[in-house]
Amino acid sequence: xxxxxxxxxxxxxxxxxxxxxxxxxxxxxxxxxxxxxxxxxxxxxxxxxxxxxxxxxxxxxxxxxxxxxxxxxxxxxxxxxxxxxxxxxxxxxxxxxxxxxxxxxxxxxxxxxxxxxxxxxxxxxxxxxxxxxxxxxxxxxxxxxxxxxxxxxxxxxxxxxxxxxxxxxxxxxxxxxxxxxxxxxxxxxxxxxxxxxxxxxxxxxxxxxxxxxxxxxxxxxxx
Numbered sequence: 001x002x003x004x005x006x007x008x009x010x011x012x013x014x015x016x017x018x019x020x021x022x023x024x025x026x027x028x029x030x031x032x033x034x035x036x037x038x039x040x041x042x043x044x045x046x047x048x049x050x051x052x053x054x055x056x057x058x059x060x061x062x063x064x065x066x067x068x069x070x071x072x073x074x075x076x077x078x079x080x081x082x083x084x085x086x087x088x089x090x091x092x093x094x095x096x097x098x099x100x101x102x103x104x105x106x107x108x109x110x111x112x113x114x115x116x117x118x119x120x121x122x123x124x125x126x127x128x129x130x131x132x133x134x135x136x137x138x139x140x141x142x143x144x145x146x147x148x149x150x151x152x153x154x155x156x157x158x159x160x161x162x163x164x165x166x167x168x169x170x171x172x173x174x175x176x177x178x179x180x181x182x183x184x185x186x187x188x189x190x191x192x193x194x195x196x197x198x199x200x201x202x203x204x205x206x207x208x209x210x211x212x213x214x215x216x217x218x219x220x221x222x223x
Contacts, residue, residue, distance in 0.1 A: 029044075029045040029046065030045060031043060031044060031045055031195070032044070032045045032047070032049070034049065034051075034064060034066070034096070036051075036063055036064070036096075037201050038163065038164060038198060038199045038200055038201030039171050039196070039197075039198060039199070039201075040196070040197050040199075041173075041192050041193075041195045041196045041197070042191070042192065042195035043066055043094070043192055044188060046068075047066050047067050047068060048066065048067070048068070048070075048071070049064060049065070049066035050064065050065050050066070050071060050076055050082075051063060051064035051065075052076040052077050053077065054077045054078065054079040054080075061079065061097070062079070062095035062096055062097040062172075062174075063096055063097050063098060064095070064096040064097075065079070065082070065093065065094070065095050065096075066093070066094050066096070067091070067092045067093035067094050067175075068090075068091045068092055068093075069085060069087055069088075069091045069092065069093040070085060071085070072084070072085040086150070086151050086152050087151050087152050087153055087176065087177070087178040088178070089178055089179065089180060090178065090179070090180055090181055090185075091177065091178055092175065092176070092177035092178075092185050092188065092189070093175070093176055093177070094173060094174065094175045094189065094192065095172075095173075095174045095175075096171070096172065096173055096174075097171070097172045097174075098169060098170070098171060098172070099160060099169065099170045099171075099172050100168065100169055101167075101168050101169065101170060102168075105166075105167035105168045105210065106137055106139070106160065106162045106167045106168075106170055106213060107137070107167060107210070107213040107214070107217070109139070109160070110128075110130055110137075110139050110213065110217070113128055116128060116141070126141050126142060126143040126144075127141070127142050128140065128141050128142075129141075129142075130216055130217045130218065131218065132217070132218050132220065133159065133161045133193055133196050133198075134161075134196050134197055134198045135198075135220055136161055136162045136163070136164060136198060137162045137167070137212065137213040137217045138159055138160060138161040138162065138170075139159065139160045140157070140158070140159050141156075141157070141158045141159075141160075142155065142156070142157055142158075143155070143156035143157075143158070144156075151176055151178075152178055153176040153177060153178055154177065154178050154179050154182055155176070155177060155182060155185075155186065156174070156175065156176045157175045157186065157189055158172065158173065158174045158175070159171075159172065159173045159174075159193060160172055161173070161196065161198075162213070163198075163201055164198045164199065164200060164201060165200070165201060165211070166211075167210055167211070167212070167213065169201075173189075173192065173193065175189040177189075
């Protein structure tokens with residue numbers, strides 16, 4: 001059977017074929033989701049993450065390390081080896097952990113802030129902001145390291161976020177990054193914080209303590 005097409009029909013068919021054979025738009029990658037006990041957040045799907053667990057000789061240990069800074073020639077469980085790596089231009093690393101506040105609680109720590117002094121002799125004093133993350137009191141700290149910073153970071157931005165049910169434990173998110181593109185790197189970290197969602201934690205973490213921080217922390221009802 002022969003089918004005759006009009007000139008107009010042939011033109012329409014040609015346009016459809018041309019449109020279909022063109023480049024297919026690439027949809028933006030959906031963020032990945034990280035979760036631990038009572039705590040979850042989104043992060044860029046292109047980032048690498050390591051939460052294999054490890055022993056460390058330092059004070060405390062992050063529960064997860066993520067970002068674009070390479071792990072280095074280290075086994076996944078050797079975080080002390082990784083700590084010897086340094087940031088290259090345009091890279092970022094974020095360390096996530098849990099902090100037990102042994103002297104007072106998050107409210108007391110926010111008032112005293114013994115950690116604001118520069119970590120090195122050439123470092124300026126850090127700046128702090130009292131905010132709320134998913135309704136809980138939190139402290140944001142911004143540090144501008146000196147030229148002798150081991151990791152060659154241009155900025156450090158850190159958060160302590162009170163647990164949902166107590167003030168003597170906090171989640172910590174500590175980001176360090178190196179330009180170029182500081183505004184974009186800073187925005188990536190801020191998006192992580194905006195995505196944080198808190199839930200009930202294991203009873204092992206919860207001890208009797210005040211449930212919230214008064215002023216100067218923002219009101220829980222504040223946007």
